[in-house]
Amino acid sequence: MEGYHKKRPGINKSSLIIGRQPVIEAIQSGRPIDKILFQRNVSGDSIGTIRQLAKEHNIPIQQVPPEKLQSFTKANHQGCIAIAGLVQYMDLQQVIDHVLGNGETPLFVILDGITDVRNIGAIARTAVCCGAQAIIIPDKGVGALNEEAMKSSAGALEKINICRVNSLMKAVDTLHLNGIKVYATEMTADKFVHEIDYTEPGCIIMGSEDHGVFPGLLKICDEKIKIPMAGNFESFNVSVATGIVLYEAMKKRMSM
Structure with missing residues (x-):
């Protein structure tokens, strides 16, 4: 169980994972994720992939209005933002x-x-x-x-x-x-x-x-x-x- 408890940076703007493919890659790499925020009614094959990965890794998914995601970033988030965790x-x-x-x-x-x-x-x-x-x-x-x-x-x-x-x-x-x-x-x-x-x-x-x-x-x-x-x-x-x-x-x- 070596390396399970590495120190993580605090939750701030740099802890945001913005966009569908970056979120997929973060989960697949084993990066700890506290939760995933989906814009309400978001859809697409990559969204289905994220849902499946979240289920496999016990990552909570929260449906939020567009304004919530916009409050995190002005970048093109594609209806999906993940918040990196401090704990593995x-x-x-x-x-x-x-x-x-x-x-x-x-x-x-x-x-x-x-x-x-x-x-x-x-x-x-x-x-x-x-x-x-x-x-x-x-x-x-x-x-x-x-x-x-x-x-x-x-x-x-x-x-x-x-x-x-x-x-x-x-x-x-x-x-x-x-x-x-x-x-x-x-x-x-x-x-x-x-x-x-x-x-x-x-x-x-x-x-x-x-x-x-x-x-x-x-x-x-x-x-x-x-x-x-x-x-x-x-x-x-x-x-x-x-x-x-x-x-x-x-x-x-x-x-x-």
Whole structure:
């Protein structure tokens, strides 16, 4: 997995990939792409090619009005602009194979619906400090891994594998097929975080502070866990909650 986390330039005008063929070549070359913007009702064979490549590489596509593309550039964009990413996204199965091949016990984090990029950056920093090897995010409904996320992570987003998937449900299936247990944080759970055996391969699902973990994910996880709280308050900040769970996992693993 050498070379997976190279430093990327910040998102600015030079990070725009303008035009159909340049976008195709960028995807085929393996350049990380955060998203592709299509002008509404755009069509053509090359557009079909871009759609197929985006599907294969889990790159989100967004339909936008012409004015949106014009706000990015006055060049002939042909109804298509891609925004280059700061992070090299990894294939989940390859990351699992790499971690197991190194003789390590997987400890992953799934982020479900977390849109605040500062929280994502803070979670990445905590994950690296606690020995987690990967963060799994959906291709839609999560905050962009932009300059602010990078700054909040203090560089951690370049030191941990980021797996972007088109379905968190399928990602959980992949984890289960590889013998990795999945734990979802849920305020009404019966088990506390310290009651889990983190010495086994595991993955923690962290949901948004507003809506929690998606109900479909709660149904297919192995255990639901909660963090004990002394006061009668709504909940922990999600990055703080992630830190509590990951620290508990690290503590259990260090005592083996």
